[in-house]
Amino acid sequence: MGDAFPTTGIFRRGYGKDAVDEFFIDARHAYEGGLPAEQFSAEQVRQASFPRQRNGYDTQAVDAAMSRLEAAFVQRDRADHIAVNGEGAWYEKVADRATTLYPRLLRPYGQRFSHPRSGIGYNAEQVDDLLDQIAAFFDDREDLAADDVRHTLFKAARGKKAYAMGPVDAYLGRAVEILLSVN
Structure with missing residues (x-):
């Protein structure tokens, strides 16, 4: 083999x-x-x-x-x-999961995730830009594919200009799951 x-x-x-x-x-x-x-x-x-x-x-x-x-x-x-x-129940289940994402989208730029305690994290501005694309998908049905989220790379940053990687990864994982569920 x-x-x-x-x-x-x-x-x-x-x-x-x-x-x-x-x-x-x-x-x-x-x-x-x-x-x-x-x-x-x-x-x-x-x-x-x-x-x-x-x-x-x-x-x-x-x-x-x-x-x-x-x-x-x-x-x-x-x-x-x-x-x-039934299909309606599926979309209801997906909608319930999607609502868990929405509160973070309403937070102000630079405050959507925790900042790393030390070391590097993801560039907060780039993460916020991607979250705006996710919000546009939910609000305006703008095109967004799971791979668009999955393959996004963020520059490294430190301090208040960064978000801790773990929470961002978990959030984006949920977003990918929802995008796969409806596309």
Whole structure:
């Protein structure tokens, strides 16, 4: 059996092959076996991380596959929910989750997330700009795809010009989940 993804070569580090292979085997089993979301979900796909190794799998190829896998789990959950409860119930569930995002969008620029206690964080102005795009999606139905949020890179910043990374990542993860649920 060959490699599941392109490799980086011996001079560059990529994702550890064994860890990636094991994750995708588990994901396939969960998806095909129809395991409940509590056992394997889109959120687990989004939060997965892999050790780095020389001659590992190319990170961009694996990340792209992870994005497709996350979308597949969301779509499976959507289809299952609609089959049992109807489409209206699905959109109500998504709307309930989306309302948890909205209060942060109403906060003033520079105060939407906590600032890092020490070290670096994400550039607050860039994060605020992305949050404005999310607000426009909710308010005005402006176009915004999950990949637009998922692939946004923020410059590093310090102090009051930065937001702590963890809360921003968690918030954007929820936004991606909602975008995948309605698109």
